[in-house]
Amino acid sequence: xxxxxxPGCSLHSTAKEYDHSLRAVCxxxxxxxxxxxxxxxxxxxxxxxxxxxxxxxxxxxxxxLMQKMSLTEVVVPCPSCxxxxxxxxxxxxxxxxxxxxxxxxxxxxxxxxIKVYHPLEIMSSEYQLDKIASLRKEELAGLxxxxxxxxxxxxxxxxxxxxxxxYPETMDRILKAAGVTxxxxxxxxxCCGASFALTKTDIVLKLSNEILEAAKATGxxxxxxxxxxxxxNLDARQNEIETSxxxxxxxxxxxxxxxxxxxxxxxxxxxxxxKHFVDATRKLEEAGLHAR
Amino acid sequence: xxxxxxxxxxxxxxxxxxxxxxxGVDLCYQCQKCTSGCPVSYAMDYTPAQLLHxxxxxxxxxxxxxxxxxxxxxxxxxxxxCPQDVDLAGIMDELRIIAQRRKxxxxxxxxxxxxxxxxxxxxxxxxxxxxxxxxxLKLTTRSFSKDLGLGLKxxxxxxxxxxxxxxxxxxxxxxxxxxxxxxxx
Numbered sequence: 001x002x003x004x005x006x007p008g009c010s011l012h013s014t015a016k017e018y019d020h021s022l023r024a025v026c027x028x029x030x031x032x033x034x035x036x037x038x039x040x041x042x043x044x045x046x047x048x049x050x051x052x053x054x055x056x057x058x059x060x061x062x063x064x065l066m067q068k069m070s071l072t073e074v075v076v077p078c079p080s081c082x083x084x085x086x087x088x089x090x091x092x093x094x095x096x097x098x099x100x101x102x103x104x105x106x107x108x109x110x111x112x113x114i115k116v117y118h119p120l121e122i123m124s125s126e127y128q129l130d131k132i133a134s135l136r137k138e139e140l141a142g143l144x145x146x147x148x149x150x151x152x153x154x155x156x157x158x159x160x161x162x163x164x165x166x167y168p169e170t171m172d173r174i175l176k177a178a179g180v181t182x183x184x185x186x187x188x189x190x191c192c193g194a195s196f197a198l199t200k201t202d203i204v205l206k207l208s209n210e211i212l213e214a215a216k217a218t219g220x221x222x223x224x225x226x227x228x229x230x231x232x233n234l235d236a237r238q239n240e241i242e243t244s245x246x247x248x249x250x251x252x253x254x255x256x257x258x259x260x261x262x263x264x265x266x267x268x269x270x271x272x273x274x275k276h277f278v279d280a281t282r283k284l285e286e287a288g289l290h291a292r
Numbered sequence: 293x294x295x296x297x298x299x300x301x302x303x304x305x306x307x308x309x310x311x312x313x314x315x316g317v318d319l320c321y322q323c324q325k326c327t328s329g330c331p332v333s334y335a336m337d338y339t340p341a342q343l344l345h346x347x348x349x350x351x352x353x354x355x356x357x358x359x360x361x362x363x364x365x366x367x368x369x370x371x372x373x374c375p376q377d378v379d380l381a382g383i384m385d386e387l388r389i390i391a392q393r394r395k396x397x398x399x400x401x402x403x404x405x406x407x408x409x410x411x412x413x414x415x416x417x418x419x420x421x422x423x424x425x426x427x428x429l430k431l432t433t434r435s436f437s438k439d440l441g442l443g444l445k446x447x448x449x450x451x452x453x454x455x456x457x458x459x460x461x462x463x464x465x466x467x468x469x470x471x472x473x474x475x476x477x
Contacts (some may be wrong), residue, residue, distance in 0.1 A: 039463075155367070
């Protein structure tokens with residue numbers, strides 16, 4: 001299956017390992033990703049806080065670029081981008097006048113068959129789950145993780161249309177198929193503080209601390225994530241959180257695509273695990289993985 | 293603080309919010325679900341439900357001068373859980389937009405400074421150039437030492453690009469100039 005691919009800004013900078021591992025895993029699952037040519041930023045939080053018109057025009061302009069490649073379905077791995085795309089599409093699908101106006105702003109017409117997917121959605125079909133199970137090479141059952149979905153993958157449900165909004169299971173199902181043990185916990189969709197990392201860091205430290213604390217209390221060896229901003233807050237700021245709150249977690253934060261890659265026998269080096277602040281090597285070795 | 297509550301049954305301010313965002317505030321009956329679920333309410337000066345009530349009542353000054361509008365993380369928990377389908381996160385967007393258009397001095401100035409720096413960055417490069425954003429934000433908020441160590445470690449790990457990418461620049465600039473033109477209409 002061939003999809004357009006919108007990596008978004010983070011996957012080309014702070015989350016290169018997510019981009020890298022996603023591409024590696026998709027190629028093994030025969031999911032072809034064609035990167036949208038000359039894509040630009042979706043506007044994220046700043047755009048919708050400053051101009052409602054800009055907040056719609058940026059994602060819709062990118063969808064128009066995708067249409068130029070004769071593709072109608074786009075894979076968006078960053079939940080913040082995913083949310084902006086979904087929200088813009090929801091608005092124009094429900095307001096015909098707004099659609100006309102936005103088409104004039106972006107200078108293209110938008111087809112009715114445009115679909116926006118998070119990679120978790122396309123990897124959780126029965127077909128792909130079977131394929132994931134058949135590609136298993138490494139035994140990862142000793143590794144216990146909690147799946148952290150964050151805010152924007154599931155919310156608001158009428159816009160995101162992703163799984164059950166308060167207790168999603170998609171990532172759990174995918175990782176279980178790959179042989180990883182996933183644990184039940186209560187913080188799947190709690191907020192990590194998101195973009196306050198750069199402005200009100202104390203909020204991020206408090207909220208992310210609660211998530212790490214809950215993961216540790218649940219007995220997890222690490223946290224599986226699907227969002228570059230959640231990853232940055234939980235991984236790169238973990239040391240600062242430990243110092244601020246006098247706690248000790250050392251919990252590796254791994255993209256779900258990296259866990260899939262490990263299960264498929266890709267090495268930690270290929271999956272760019274070295275880019276993380278909290279080292280996962282020891283936990284992976286304890287779980288029985290032959291790290292090379 | 294004392295506020296004069298307008299006596300009209302319909303608040304003009306609530307109408308302005310509704311007109312520009314298409315989102316109504318009238319349906320709220322103060323069940324507090326938004327406030328219970330809000331991860332940042334602990335840091336706000338007015339809870340989300342209080343702010344919504346103040347918007348209903350037309351307490352424009354209170355609303356636009358609150359910390360609350362800038363501390364909303366846009367996590368959408370309130371919008372998701374509201375039994376009356378009030379899109380509170382969307383209303384928070386609109387309140388921030390109105391406050392910025394009216395040039396009201398923000399109670400948490402670093403937040404709108406972050407928005408402006410980010411959008412300047414995107415309008416220049418097309419894709420977010422993180423180092424440029426951090427530099428501009430530090431200049432505008434004068435917080436030079438904050439996160440310096442973390443930034444250097446991220447550079448060392450190759451998590452920040454030294455140079456910006458110009459691949460989406462032209463297409464993004466076209467969108468920005470179009471939006472500017474339409475907003476003047």
